[in-house]
Amino acid sequence: MKVQKNKKKSAGFLKGRVCVVGGAGHVGLPLGLVFADRGFEVVVYDLNIEALNTIRSGRVPFMEKGSAALLEKVLKSGKLLLSNDPHAIAGAEVVIITIGTPVDEFLNPDTKVIKDCMDRLLPYLDDGQLILLRSTVYPGTTQWLDKYLKRNKKKVRVAFCPERVVQGYAIEEVQKLPQIVSGVTPEAEEDAARLFARIAPQVVRLRPMEAEFAKxxxxxxxxxxxxxxxxxxxxxxxxxxxxxxxxxxxxxxxxxxxxxxxxxxxxxxxxxxxxxxxxxxxxxxxxxxxxxxxxxxxxxxxxxxxxxxxxxxxxxxxxxxxxxxxxxxxxxxxxxxxxxxxxxxxxxxxxxxxxxxxxxxxxxxxxxxxxxxxxxxxxxxxxxxxxxxxxxxxxxxxxxxxxxxxxxx
Ligand SMILES: NC(=O)c1ccc[n+]([C@@H]2O[C@H](COP(=O)([O-])OP(=O)(O)OC[C@H]3O[C@@H](n4cnc5c(N)ncnc54)[C@H](O)[C@@H]3O)[C@@H](O)[C@H]2O)c1
Structure with a gap:
């Protein structure tokens, strides 16, 4: 495991658009707001049209400390865009997945949600994108996703960086806590590390399955x-x-x-x-x-x-x-x-x-x-x-x- 203290500015990398899939949710929205506040153009992509409309009107659909002022700021600056159209992910440099990952009625992980989500996104993924799982996932999901995308002829990089905030205090914590980053390849890991270096004080590098277990x-x-x-x-x-x-x-x-x-x-x-x-x-x-x-x-x-x-x-x-x-x-x-x-x-x-x-x-x-x-x-x-x-x-x-x-x- 390597721990790396982040320098305040990481050399002009990742200037493009970040798309947060599930971005109207408890994990996705605060993360999107923080990236938008740090100068990224952020597209919140979500299936929940009602939540998107609430956010568009300047209201956060749930309690989250510090979110109201930040939302107002990034809506005004034009850095936060909202969409329920999967076309929104085309052209994004990074696609961050923050959808819910429940267990079913028999307490088994419902691994299908990630596959269903990816199937919907597949036609719009661009070669060269970083696909970053942020949801908490069943061990092995990151490797599975990499293989699945390869099978579907996608030339993307796959990373897993678990969310570890306590709900309601995400905006504060995501900028304070060390971020665990992992990638299926060294390039994917490096890109994920650079991305989180832009918002967090420290990144901690693990291998994907180690990171999945850590969460x-x-x-x-x-x-x-x-x-x-x-x-x-x-x-x-x-x-x-x-x-x-x-x-x-x-x-x-x-x-x-x-x-x-x-x-x-x-x-x-x-x-x-x-x-x-x-x-x-x-x-x-x-x-x-x-x-x-x-x-x-x-x-x-x-x-x-x-x-x-x-x-x-x-x-x-x-x-x-x-x-x-x-x-x-x-x-x-x-x-x-x-x-x-x-x-x-x-x-x-x-x-x-x-x-x-x-x-x-x-x-x-x-x-x-x-x-x-x-x-x-x-x-x-x-x-x-x-x-x-x-x-x-x-x-x-x-x-x-x-x-x-x-x-x-
Ligand atoms: N809630 C927390 O504090 C917290 C903390 C750490 C990790 N997590 C993990 O983060 C993940 C998300 O949790 P959450 O609490 O934010 O869930 P949530 O239900 O609040 O948000 C998920 C969002 O994803 C959207 N969505 C679902 N399927 C979609 C799809 N196919 N395409 C686009 N959008 C889709 C939903 O409409 C919803 O807005 C889970 O894996 C959870 O275990 C949550």
Missing amino acids: LFSNAYRYIQFAISNQFFMIAHSAGLDFDRIIEGMKKNYPRAAEIPRAGFAAGPCLLKDTMQLAAFSDNQFSLGHSAMNINEGLVLYLVAALEKKYRLDRSVVGLLGMAFKAESDDIRSSLSYKLKKVLLYHAKEVLTTDPYVKTDPSLLDASEVIRKSDLLILCVPHKAYRKLRFGKKPVVDIWGFLNKGTGI
């Missing part, structure tokens, strides 16, 4: 870390103990425990599915990954069982506070709040939901209304705004230790 290992590691805390929480709770008191005691001036996360819902569009991509790669022998899934997904069921022991759910209106998959986010993809809602609909008299940021769910109510109408409240997401809420004498369940009032179960 998947990072997400699986994080997912397992959350599972450890969630398992400890359940053990402590079933022993009648307060997990937060234990964790605080463990962490107090003790560096080796400093990184242990709090308990809480570990969800979202990446951690579980990337852990399952690794599991699929290892013929379902990734027992730690599967255990993490059982624990993190099982926390919801544990919570409902604990609620049933303490409250008459069948007579209670239950209010869920926070429906996004994590704090300070408007993204509900794979949110465990919705899993909890689904389970509670069987057990409770009624379930009401609220979130200060989510705009995509018409059933959401104001927090004040949910508090007023509910007999029992569950803090599903520790949005900062919830610190200011007043609950009166109503019980609040808080497995996060966010409100410092005990778990309520």
Whole structure:
């Protein structure tokens, strides 16, 4: 592995157009904005016409720190173009792929999405382009793509440079974090390194499959870390103990425990599915990954069982506070709040939901209304705004230790 500190300016290379495929999404748009801000002409190519229109009107379709001002700037400068027409990729020097790469209903990687995407792009690819995968991919995808493009007589260079930002802070992080770059050939690697040297402080060179694993290992590691805390929480709770008191005691001036996360819902569009991509790669022998899934997904069921022991759910209106998959986010993809809602609909008299940021769910109510109408409240997401809420004498369940009032179960 070679680590290379970037000089502020890399010698007049890559002056042409960059096309971001899936560029209206959570990864593609911030990346496109940053490249446009650094002087590239960026074409955002996406199939989602509604999202493209929103962006064209100067609005970012999701929460992303610093994006509104940057979008206004690059729209004004004419550096950001938007299109749902694949012709847009013709003539681009670099084509960056940032489409979603989900697992299917059996938790197997849906490798077809990359092939379908490439099949649509094939007629418009030019010889000499750098095709750069940015999506998180199943191990071996980069090599597969190279072979597939060669089979289709395309003389392009193929690279893989995984996105490693935390969602919502991409604009900041993509310019701060070292960028892992890899290429199928030394030329592809070099071009990818030069491209990212234009926006990031450092590039780290790996081989394609190493880079693919580096990304998947990072997400699986994080997912397992959350599972450890969630398992400890359940053990402590079933022993009648307060997990937060234990964790605080463990962490107090003790560096080796400093990184242990709090308990809480570990969800979202990446951690579980990337852990399952690794599991699929290892013929379902990734027992730690599967255990993490059982624990993190099982926390919801544990919570409902604990609620049933303490409250008459069948007579209670239950209010869920926070429906996004994590704090300070408007993204509900794979949110465990919705899993909890689904389970509670069987057990409770009624379930009401609220979130200060989510705009995509018409059933959401104001927090004040949910508090007023509910007999029992569950803090599903520790949005900062919830610190200011007043609950009166109503019980609040808080497995996060966010409100410092005990778990309520
Ligand atoms: N969300 C994150 O913070 C994050 C962080 C690191 C890595 N990733 C990875 O990045 C990838 C993208 O994730 P995301 O959260 O941005 O997904 P997203 O759904 O927000 O964005 C994907 C975009 O691609 C578009 N799209 C889908 N198929 C297309 C096609 N064939 N042609 C053109 N556009 C197409 C969609 O319309 C959408 O706008 C995934 O592989 C994910 O695992 C995400």
